[in-house]
Amino acid sequence: MTEQPAADPVTRPLWPALIHAVRGRCPACGQGRMFAAFLKPAAACGSCGQAWDRHQADDFPAYLVILLLGHLLVPLMIEVNGALSIPLGVQAALWPCLALVLATLLIQPAKAAVIAFQWSRRMHGFG
Numbered sequence: 001m002t003e004q005p006a007a008d009p010v011t012r013p014l015w016p017a018l019i020h021a022v023r024g025r026c027p028a029c030g031q032g033r034m035f036a037a038f039l040k041p042a043a044a045c046g047s048c049g050q051a052w053d054r055h056q057a058d059d060f061p062a063y064l065v066i067l068l069l070g071h072l073l074v075p076l077m078i079e080v081n082g083a084l085s086i087p088l089g090v091q092a093a094l095w096p097c098l099a100l101v102l103a104t105l106l107i108q109p110a111k112a113a114v115i116a117f118q119w120s121r122r123m124h125g126f127g
Contacts, residue, residue, distance in 0.1 A: 012120040021116035022109040026050060028119065034112050041115060054125035055118055061110035065103050073099055 017027035026032040032045035034052070041052040077095055080086065086094070119126045 012122065014117065014120045017116040017120045018113050021112035024108070024112065026052075027112075027116035034115070035108065039108060039111060041111075050119075052115065055115040056124040057111050057114040057118070061107060061114050064110045064114070065106045068106065069099055069102055072102075 012028075016030070020030040021027045021034055024034050026034055026045040026047060028045060028050040029048035031047035032050075033042055036042040041055060043053050044051045073095065077091075081091070118124050
């Protein structure tokens, strides 16, 4: 009978990691800062030393934000257009500005969540 390798004793729970990351904190310890700049993750956590330069988030956070904003804004646009009589020129300025503001607010938490997910599942060099 072949002996199975022992499971890694260090667990990485997903939900606490996501909550810490979305708040801009290190998913590993919850203390250090996740980002050195707006969308540039810190090279390593200042508190626990976990390296964050191994992530491969690539374009996935942007896809998530686009998908989320599309599902939020399109029904909102339809309802507002049906309920109110807003001139087309106002709508042409309102919706793109709202989409830009919301995308700017959501992109950093989305990137943090993707990196935290990769870390918690030991993906892309986080093993």
